[in-house]
Amino acid sequence: xxxxxxxxxxxxxxxxxxxxxxxxxxxxxxxxxxxxxxxxxxxxxxxxxxxxxxxxxxxxxxxxxxxxxxxxxxxxxxxxxxxxxxxxxxxxxxxxxxxxxxxxxxxxxxxxxxxxxxxxxxxxxxxxxxxxxxxxxxxxxxxxxxxxxxxxxxxxxxxxxx
Amino acid sequence: xxxxxxxxxxxxxxxxxxxxxxxxxxxxxxxxxxxxxxxxxxxxxxxxxxxxxxxxxxxxxxxxxxxxxxxxxxxxxxxxxxxxxxxxxxxxxxxxxxxxxxxxxxxxxxxxxxxxxxxxxxxxxxxxxxxxxxxxxxxxxxxxxxxxxxxxxxxxxxxxxx
Amino acid sequence: xxxxxxxxxxxxxxxxxxxxxxxxxxxxxxxxxxxxxxxxxxxxxxxxxxxxxxxxxxxxxxxxxxxxxxxxxxxxxxxxxxxxxxxxxxxxxxxxxxxxxxxxxxxxxxxxxxxxxxxxxxxxxxxxxxxxxxxxxxxxxxxxxxxxxxxxxxxxxxxxxx
Amino acid sequence: xxxxxxxxxxxxxxxxxxxxxxxxxxxxxxxxxxxxxxxxxxxxxxxxxxxxxxxxxxxxxxxxxxxxxxxxxxxxxxxxxxxxxxxxxxxxxxxxxxxxxxxxxxxxxxxxxxxxxxxxxxxxxxxxxxxxxxxxxxxxxxxxxxxxxxxxxxxxxxxxxx
Numbered sequence: 041x042x043x044x045x046x047x048x049x050x051x052x053x054x055x056x057x058x059x060x061x062x063x064x065x066x067x068x069x070x071x072x073x074x075x076x077x078x079x080x081x082x083x084x085x086x087x088x089x090x091x092x093x094x095x096x097x098x099x100x101x102x103x104x105x106x107x108x109x110x111x112x113x114x115x116x117x118x119x120x121x122x123x124x125x126x127x128x129x130x131x132x133x134x135x136x137x138x139x140x141x142x143x144x145x146x147x148x149x150x151x152x153x154x155x156x157x158x159x160x161x162x163x164x165x166x167x168x169x170x171x172x173x174x175x176x177x178x179x180x181x182x183x184x185x186x187x188x189x190x191x192x193x194x195x196x197x198x199x200x201x202x
Numbered sequence: 203x204x205x206x207x208x209x210x211x212x213x214x215x216x217x218x219x220x221x222x223x224x225x226x227x228x229x230x231x232x233x234x235x236x237x238x239x240x241x242x243x244x245x246x247x248x249x250x251x252x253x254x255x256x257x258x259x260x261x262x263x264x265x266x267x268x269x270x271x272x273x274x275x276x277x278x279x280x281x282x283x284x285x286x287x288x289x290x291x292x293x294x295x296x297x298x299x300x301x302x303x304x305x306x307x308x309x310x311x312x313x314x315x316x317x318x319x320x321x322x323x324x325x326x327x328x329x330x331x332x333x334x335x336x337x338x339x340x341x342x343x344x345x346x347x348x349x350x351x352x353x354x355x356x357x358x359x360x361x362x363x364x
Numbered sequence: 365x366x367x368x369x370x371x372x373x374x375x376x377x378x379x380x381x382x383x384x385x386x387x388x389x390x391x392x393x394x395x396x397x398x399x400x401x402x403x404x405x406x407x408x409x410x411x412x413x414x415x416x417x418x419x420x421x422x423x424x425x426x427x428x429x430x431x432x433x434x435x436x437x438x439x440x441x442x443x444x445x446x447x448x449x450x451x452x453x454x455x456x457x458x459x460x461x462x463x464x465x466x467x468x469x470x471x472x473x474x475x476x477x478x479x480x481x482x483x484x485x486x487x488x489x490x491x492x493x494x495x496x497x498x499x500x501x502x503x504x505x506x507x508x509x510x511x512x513x514x515x516x517x518x519x520x521x522x523x524x525x526x
Numbered sequence: 527x528x529x530x531x532x533x534x535x536x537x538x539x540x541x542x543x544x545x546x547x548x549x550x551x552x553x554x555x556x557x558x559x560x561x562x563x564x565x566x567x568x569x570x571x572x573x574x575x576x577x578x579x580x581x582x583x584x585x586x587x588x589x590x591x592x593x594x595x596x597x598x599x600x601x602x603x604x605x606x607x608x609x610x611x612x613x614x615x616x617x618x619x620x621x622x623x624x625x626x627x628x629x630x631x632x633x634x635x636x637x638x639x640x641x642x643x644x645x646x647x648x649x650x651x652x653x654x655x656x657x658x659x660x661x662x663x664x665x666x667x668x669x670x671x672x673x674x675x676x677x678x679x680x681x682x683x684x685x686x687x688x
Contacts, residue, residue: 051385058471059520061375061387061416077321078309078359079343092385147240147382153315153477153639159239162324165343170332181241181327196383197242213547220633221682223537223549223578254547309544315477315639358545401645402633402683403667471564477639483563486648489667494656505565505651521564 042082043168044113045070048104049090050121052146052157065090069150070119073161081165084113093121093128093145101131108137115168116141119161122198125177126190133175133186142168144178147196204244205330206275207232210266211252212283214308214319227252231312232281235323243327246275255283255290255307263293270299277330280305281323284360287339288352295337295348304330306340309358366406367492368437369394372428373414374445376470376481389414393474394443397485405489408437417445417452417469425455432461439492440465443485446522449501450514457499457510466492468502471520528568529654530599531556534590535576536607538632538643551576555636556605559647567651570599579607579614579631587617594623601654602627605647608684611663612676619661619672628654630664633682 047053047068054063070085088103089096108116120128122145129143144164146157164178175186179198188200209215209230216225232247250265251258270278282290284307291305306326308319326340337348341360350362371377371392378387394409412427413420432440444452446469453467468488470481488502499510503522512524533539533554540549556571574589575582594602606614608631615629630650632643650664661672665684674686 054385056472056476059517061378063385063387073321074343076316077318077343078341079321080359080361081343148380151476152380154238156239158320159235159241159324162321162343163328164324166325166328166340166345167332169345170329178328179240181236181239181243181324183328183331193383197240199242216547218634218638221679223540225547225549310542313638314542355545397645398667400640401642401667402665403645404683404685405667478562480563482644483559483565483648486645486667487652490649490652490664490669491656493669494653502652503564505560505563505567505648507652507655521566523566 042084042113042115043165044111044116045083045085046104046107046116046118047085047087047090048093048096048100048118048120050093050119050145051149052119052121052155053090054149055151056149063149068119070161073150073158077158077162079165081169083165091121093124096121096124096128101128104128105132105135108132108139108141109135114139117161117164117168118143120145122147122179122191122196125179129175129177129186129189137175138173140168140171140173141175142171142178142183143176204246204275204277205327206273206278207245207247208266208269208278208280209247209249209252210255210258210262210280210282212255212281212307213311214281214283214317215252216311217313218311225311230281232323235312235320239320239324241327243331245327253283255286258283258286258290263290266290267294267297270294270301270303271297276301278303279323279326279330282307284309284341284353284358287341291337291339291348291351299337300335302330302333302335303337304333304340304345305338366408366437367439367441367489368435369407369409370428370431370440370442371409371411371414372417372420372424372442372444374417374443374469375473376443376479377414378473379475380473387473392443394485397474397482401482401486403489405493407489410435415445417448420445420448420452425452428452429456429459432456432463432465433459438463441485441488441492442467444469446471446503446515446520449503453499453501453510453513461499462497464492464495464497465499466495466502466507467500528570528599528601529651530597530602531569531571532590532593532602532604533571533573533576534579534582534586534604534606536579536605536631537635538605538607538641539576540635541637542635549635554605556647559636559644563644563648565651567655569651572597577607579610582607582610582614587614590614591618591621594618594625594627595621600625603647603650603654604629606631608633608665608677608682611665615661615663615672615675623661624659626654626657626659627661628657628664628669629662
């Protein structure tokens with residue numbers, strides 16, 4: 041069983057530009073994290089885009105959808121900004137692909153040393169290995185069905201809608 | 203669904219004594235980690251012991267077994283030193299308790315800033331939520347059946363026996 | 365010999381707002397750093413303002429100047445954003461106060477875990493203890509006279525003008 | 527003005543062996559620290575030994591002394607374990623070399639992420655640039671004369687003897 045990890049950017053992969061004092065994207069840290077965590081799950085990492093999810097367009101989401109459809113793997117983890125994770129999840133969920141797709145992300149950049157990304161990536165990989173076909177958001181140690189999840193803007197945690 | 207997290211020590215919770223330059227145990231960091239990771243899974247943390255797993259005796263394992271049996275929760279995560287994790291797993295597995303029990307640990311202490319414990323705890327919590335009754339070791343992003351797992355002493359990663 | 369440490373903000377004290385993904389100021393970390401470093405130098409920490417040095421006005425600099433003049437201590441360290449550190453240094457230098465005044469800062473926020481602020485604060489405290497009266501910028505392990513220093517915008521390091 | 531940095535080991539450079547759970551020495555981190563801190567002081571780093579200072583012998587101290595005597599630089603920083611730093615300082619002090627020699631170290635290994643070594647190295651480099659000829663211990667933001675310093679074993683901080 042091999043896992044496909046699709047990288048789209050988000051806080052997870054943001055870096056701090058020391059010269060300009062801003063946060064920006066360079067390249068994904070997912071491979072070095074998997075290596076550092078001694079993760080032995082067979083996984084392929086593919087960067088589709090490196091963007092803030094607030095700037096993700098319908099065209100970007102089409103790229104993600106198409107990649108999920110066409111790739112060989114049946115188990116897919118997508119790293120994604122948390123702000124519009126629920127929108128991408130709904131779009132993918134409606135497409136009804138016969139695969140297990142898990143979206144995850146982080147509130148704190150990996151490079152800041154104490155990111156929640158390690159924990160979230162750990163649970164995302166575990167959930168994608170065990171959950172049945174479907175599209176899920178994995179945050180805060182839990183998984184949510186694509187059609188029943190939202191980010192609570194005040195607390196920053198994910199919750200069921202109803 | 204509530205999870206019981208049983209703490210037994212292990213590298214995960216080791217600290218560095220600045221005055222004597224040795225590694226030792228003070229108290230568990232599991233609650234502060236769950237809080238930092240914004241984990242919203244309903245979880246109870248109970249410290250059973252704080253020891254290096256090389257020093258874990260049969261009597262210690264009895265304590266763990268009894269607690270697993272008697273506690274209300276049906277889903278249990280045990281943080282444990284990696285050196286004898288497979289021994290405790292076998293003992294618990296043979297007891298045939300109708301619960302999902304996951305043992306996990308770390309190769310690097312949490313306090314060293316870049317511990318694999320975050321990742322492992324994230325996957326342990328995800329696996330305990332989804333796997334059927336049984337006893338499992340969760341390390342390196344994977345789960346292993348209690349009767350088919352060992353730590354490779356040379357590489358430090360876990361693998362199937364056969 | 366007691367040292368006065370005046371805090372004005374700058375990258376050093378910037379924090380990451382997890383909910384909005386921006387950098388902002390809350391309160392200074394200088395006291396907790398001194399404590400963590402087991403610094404036993406007698407030092408008083410006073411926060412004058414918490415601003416990005418690009419937004420520092422002449423009025424703000426007047427506040428700093430007045431405080432340097434009136435405080436009892438003869439040795440003063442000022443934490444300051446690096447972008448206009450040289451401007452404040454020149455203003456203070458021209459005032460010709462009979463004290464040793466050292467400006468320092470950081471390129472990476474303290475909260476990001478691997479800040480150059482620890483190193484810079486360490487050298488600033490050492491230089492203020494040993495240098496004669498005058499105004500200095502301390503960055504990159506070196507001290508610069510107030511009238512012969514600038515930040516190289518391309519490399520981010522400080523250098524002599526001439 | 528160029529500085530010679532002599533590495534002898536000590537807590538500063540200790541690493542954690544994930545497979546055996548012990549602290550050990552591999553190679554010094556001083557060059558990568560200087561680079562990370564954007565230190566622009568002209569400095570040469572030379573590793574003389576990599577040992578715990580409790581195991582430092584008279585012969586080891588002879589090596590340090592000889593190197594201090596013969597090297598071209600007039601300003602020397604020595605990274606050293608804290609437990610016997612005062613002994614090496616006294617030996618070097620009695621040799622009466624016409625140079626400025628500063629011994630420094632750390633209570634927490636660099637690799638643990640929040641080491642006091644950054645701060646101490648920052649002040650050691652600053653003190654060696656400014657202090658007159660002599661041998662000094664630099665710890666906790668302060669400098670001590672070689673014949674009036676000891677480590678307080680209970681608190682871990684350095685203090686005057688008399």
